[in-house]
Amino acid sequence: MGRISTNNEPCSGHPVEVTPPEITEKNHKIILADRRVKVREVAESIRITTERIRNILNEHLTMKKLCARWVPRLLAPNQKQRRKDVSADCLAHYRRNPTEFLRPFITVDETWFHLYTPETKQQSRQWTKKREPPKKAKTVASASKVMATIFWDARGIIFIDYLQKGKTVSGEYYATLVQRLQQEIKVKRPDLPKKKVQFHQDNAPVHTSVIAMATIHELKFELVPHPPYRPHLAPSHFHLFPNLKKWLCSKRFMTTSKQQIVILKISTNRCITPV
Structure with a gap:
């Protein structure tokens, strides 16, 4: 009642979460110590939610988990x-x-x-109708x-x-x-x-x-x-x-x-x- 402005005013709601630097650093050290550690294990160690751990990894540390790539040899x-x-x-x-x-x-x-x-x-590709997969005998x-x-x-x-x-x-x-x-x-x-x-x-x-x-x-x-x-x-x-x-x-x-x-x-x- 009594409002004359069409602009949105601040309203109550869930506060924006801020990640302390020490939490990010602690998360980073755990990841560097074991590259295969699971998000659940990190969350249990730091005692925060798994969603927050994923946010730290993706947004703050810009890291993601990928499969290992085979290389001919680890060089000295x-x-x-x-x-x-x-x-x-x-x-x-x-x-x-x-x-x-x-x-x-x-x-x-x-x-x-x-x-x-x-x-x-790739070389044996064929034109086929819908739901008609091409058949080819297995050869060695x-x-x-x-x-x-x-x-x-x-x-x-x-x-x-x-x-x-x-x-x-x-x-x-x-x-x-x-x-x-x-x-x-x-x-x-x-x-x-x-x-x-x-x-x-x-x-x-x-x-x-x-x-x-x-x-x-x-x-x-x-x-x-x-x-x-x-x-x-x-x-x-x-x-x-x-x-x-x-x-x-x-x-x-x-x-x-x-x-x-x-x-x-x-x-x-x-x-x-x-x-």
Whole structure:
């Protein structure tokens, strides 16, 4: 009665809750001590509601609970420093001569090729009517396979070696492949001997064996260091092998010799983009 203003006036209600800094700090210490602790356990320890704990975690500490992510290896401090040094060296080398950085760069890696690789779920998608799920018989990859060691650079494949059945890749075997690489370079890259070949390989035990390292040193190749425990950073894994296996997927081969011919044609013509 008697009001003449149309503005809302303050009214009674539930007061705004204020979280004391010491409660937030205590909550933070509990979380840091055990990253897997449950909200209920934190609430019982501090003696406040679970809703308040969630508010502190989300609004004040900006934290949320996620599933753990698998990593290849938990690195030691010296290994982390090694990664940093390798990245800095490669970046400095690129900045010295960006246009010619990839010319003398040769990389190598091994991979398995099956005679038959089933198509993925993404590749087997079909148009269907409502409530008519597509059916597909379950298949497994062919047990017959061949290992290929591929040497390549920015201009294409230099050569591919296929491991004979029943044999394994050893340091001596890999050293003979490196020696063969020098002969292939003279034929397919005659301009490279004038420069120092920058040779890249990962840190597999076969690659870093005594006989393999001695051969690389004897040939006077400049070895490009590879970060420890980072196999997915090898150029073959994010450029050559995915494209190559994409073209081979869902194709059937009766013998490894026919497969090897197709691999060579595809890798030479489609998987490498000249620079």
